[in-house]
Amino acid sequence: MTLRLFDTKAGALRDFVPLRDGEVGMYVCGPTVQSSPHIGHLRSALVYDQLRRWMTYRGLDVTLVRNVTDIDDKILVNAAAGQAEGGSEEWWALAYRFELEFTDAYRALGVLPPTYEPRATASIPQMQEIIQRLIDTGHAYAATDGSGDVYFDVTSWPSYGELTRQSIDNMEAAADADPRAKRDPRDFALWKGRKDDEPASAAFPSPWGDGRPGWHIECSAMSRRYLGPQFDIHGGGLDLRFPHHENEIAQSTAAGDAFANYWVHNGLVHVNGQKMSKSLGNSIYAADLLGAARPLVVRYYLGSAHYRSTIDYHDGSLSEAEAALDRIAGFFERVERRLAGTRFAGHGVEIVPDAFAEAMDDDLAVPQALAVLHDTVRSGNAALDAEDLEAAAAARGHVLAMTEVLGINPLSPQWRTCGSSAAESALGELIGRLLAERQDARAARDFAAADRIRDELSAAGITIEDTPTGSHWSIGS
Numbered sequence: 001m002t003l004r005l006f007d008t009k010a011g012a013l014r015d016f017v018p019l020r021d022g023e024v025g026m027y028v029c030g031p032t033v034q035s036s037p038h039i040g041h042l043r044s045a046l047v048y049d050q051l052r053r054w055m056t057y058r059g060l061d062v063t064l065v066r067n068v069t070d071i072d073d074k075i076l077v078n079a080a081a082g083q084a085e086g087g088s089e090e091w092w093a094l095a096y097r098f099e100l101e102f103t104d105a106y107r108a109l110g111v112l113p114p115t116y117e118p119r120a121t122a123s124i125p126q127m128q129e130i131i132q133r134l135i136d137t138g139h140a141y142a143a144t145d146g147s148g149d150v151y152f153d154v155t156s157w158p159s160y161g162e163l164t165r166q167s168i169d170n171m172e173a174a175a176d177a178d179p180r181a182k183r184d185p186r187d188f189a190l191w192k193g194r195k196d197d198e199p200a201s202a203a204f205p206s207p208w209g210d211g212r213p214g215w216h217i218e219c220s221a222m223s224r225r226y227l228g229p230q231f232d233i234h235g236g237g238l239d240l241r242f243p244h245h246e247n248e249i250a251q252s253t254a255a256g257d258a259f260a261n262y263w264v265h266n267g268l269v270h271v272n273g274q275k276m277s278k279s280l281g282n283s284i285y286a287a288d289l290l291g292a293a294r295p296l297v298v299r300y301y302l303g304s305a306h307y308r309s310t311i312d313y314h315d316g317s318l319s320e321a322e323a324a325l326d327r328i329a330g331f332f333e334r335v336e337r338r339l340a341g342t343r344f345a346g347h348g349v350e351i352v353p354d355a356f357a358e359a360m361d362d363d364l365a366v367p368q369a370l371a372v373l374h375d376t377v378r379s380g381n382a383a384l385d386a387e388d389l390e391a392a393a394a395a396r397g398h399v400l401a402m403t404e405v406l407g408i409n410p411l412s413p414q415w416r417t418c419g420s421s422a423a424e425s426a427l428g429e430l431i432g433r434l435l436a437e438r439q440d441a442r443a444a445r446d447f448a449a450a451d452r453i454r455d456e457l458s459a460a461g462i463t464i465e466d467t468p469t470g471s472h473w474s475i476g477s
Contacts, residue, residue: 150191
């Protein structure tokens with residue numbers, strides 16, 4: 001089955017055909033490092049990590065570029081606010097501090113590092129080159145008031161609005177720059193001349209005056225620099241479609257670049273049924289989320305919904321993910337223990353089942369793929385109950401392959417080196433003591449006491465399995 005993706009620009013599912021056989025170039029809008037990462041940032045990064053992993057499994061060589069916007073109005077404002085309160089942190093130091101927070105959060109979630117992770121400030125010449133081309137072809141103009149601003153002339157590009165299917169007549173004024181010298185209020189900034197209240201270190205020389213790039217031109221320049229004038233996939237959050245991605249398309253194509261062949265957008269995250277916003281005070285930050293559960297649990301939760309859907313974070317979200325992972329881990333522990341010393345130890349081809357592959361190829365349908373995963377866990381446990389070790393080994397191989405593709409293999413060194421929490425360690429110690437008491441009761445032929453301990457553990461959700469090598473426990477079944 002051919003991989004199909006929903007192309008926002010086409011408004012339909014399309015078969016994915018890479019520009020170069022066996023290779024994929026993908027550009028994903030990364031963070032603007034103005035403040036700490038929140039749950040929405042994590043969800044977006046995870047979506048494209050899942051897509052990249054699946055394409056890699058399918059044998060494609062993926063080049064993933066995820067940028068860092070390290071200069072922006074909000075970065076300058078936040079740094080200035082800190083200095084007004086007595087701090088001394090410069091804008092570039094603030095940006096780097098938050099960039100490190102994003103990197104740590106991505107790493108904790110098992111998001112693979114991008115092939116390239118350029119910062120906007122390192123591609124200023126490439127941005128200016130595109131701006132000059134747009135001026136030369138009549139699609140941009142420099143302000144005549146001496147401000148140093150340069151704007152894209154939206155009325156010069158008949159296709160403007162094609163991504164979001166909007167008529168330019170219905171668009172509101174662009175709010176990304178001071179309208180002091182715009183010909184049309186909908187024109188957007190390509191270059192912003194330095195203002196008197198902005199630090200000199202945030203201004204770069206240009207043919208139009210010292211200043212800095214507009215947000216939209218940054219991604220056009222960086223994607224072109226690292227992937228070329230035409231590449232396969234451009235990804236980002238649904239909230240970036242307008243104006244950011246619409247403006248990217250306009251300026252890149254007006255400058256003569258074919259740009260992205262497919263536009264992929266991930267859905268947003270709500271909290272208790274409401275959109276996250278600072279005004280509501282309901283933002284869930286990465287540090288809080290990763291402090292509430294193991295990183296593997298957070299990854300499972302954020303990656304369990306279809307990437308285009310809106311997910312709602314609520315009390316119980318992480319516990320549901322924890323229970324699902326416990327079932328997978330429990331199967332691994334059980335099957336490894338049972339197959340040890342048999343001719344089936346280490347057997348089971350690590351390949352995903354056809355049904356899993358069909359789900360992933362169908363616009364990355366992770367919920368359906370997870371259903372296949374859990375069905376395989378159940379069938380593997382049933383095979384163990386029936387002493388069908390060959391079928392159990394086959395299930396083991398399938399489950400390993402599926403969890404590796406999704407980045408949720410609890411046996412992976414990354415998750416195992418995270419260590420158990422204090423609560424988990426305490427739980428293991430208590431259960432171990434109860435099992436020892438149960439074994440002593442059985443040895444003394446006090447079966448009533450042994451059964452009572454087993455029933456108490458069962459009532460608490462602890463499953464006990466008696467084997468020739470001893471009694472073993474797991475949470476759930």
